[in-house]
Amino acid sequence: MNLSKHSGDKELFSETPMKENTLFSRELSSKENTLFSGERNSKENTLFSRERSSKENTNSKDFSSDSCSDLTDDLDLSLKDNLEKNKNINVNRSLSSDIKKNYKDIKEKPKLEKTTCRFIINSTAMPDIYELYCKNSNNQIEKYSYASIPDISTSIFIKNIFSDFSEYNSDKNEDINTRVQNGKVIYVECTYHKAFKKWIPYKKVDSIDSINTINQIQIILDSL
Secondary structure, rough: HHHHHHHHHHHHHHHHHHHHHHHHHHEEEHHHHHHHHHHHHHHHHHHHHHHHHHHHHHHHHHHHHHHHHHHHHHHHHHHHHHHHHHHHHHHHHHHHHHHHHHHHHHHOOOOOOOOOEEEEEEEEEOOOOOEEEEEEEOOOEEEEEOOOOHHHHHHHHHHHHHHHHHHHHHHOOOHHHHHHHHHOOOOEEEEEEOOOOOEEEEEEEEEOOHHHHHHHHHHHHOOO
């Protein structure tokens, strides 16, 4: 009885280390697997992270390179377009200038046989205020405008011709057409004052121009 008891105790004692060893081995194996798995995952993650980072950097470089290339191409195209536009503008300006120049050369300038006109001059009650008369389309004498007296020399010139013409002074109130018939009028030649659009008497003459002639000359002088 005692022997069997001891024998059973031995078996129990022998089983216990085996179980402990098995448990320990399993635990150790589990820990090793966990550590190995964690280490492997960590390495894989690190490799994956490096690979992804490398790809992203490569893509970024490629994108940056492509973007710079695209921007350079766009800038080149823009500069070319601007150069072409400026070239066209300069060509158009040059052509326009040439056309205008040629037009001016081709265009006939108005030809004037004379640049002065002749009127009858008549004094008024006001000093240095003189009326100018011409022939109308019916060959009748009519008032055209007032003379321009821009300076003292012109004023003195007109006063002198009136003072020398005694017939005029004796018949101031006579009708102008009657005086023309009787030869009691003073004819003067005038130059045109473009700024004031008036005629300036400068010498005594013996004839008169028609309204048509005067208007034609004045229009051409205004256009020059």
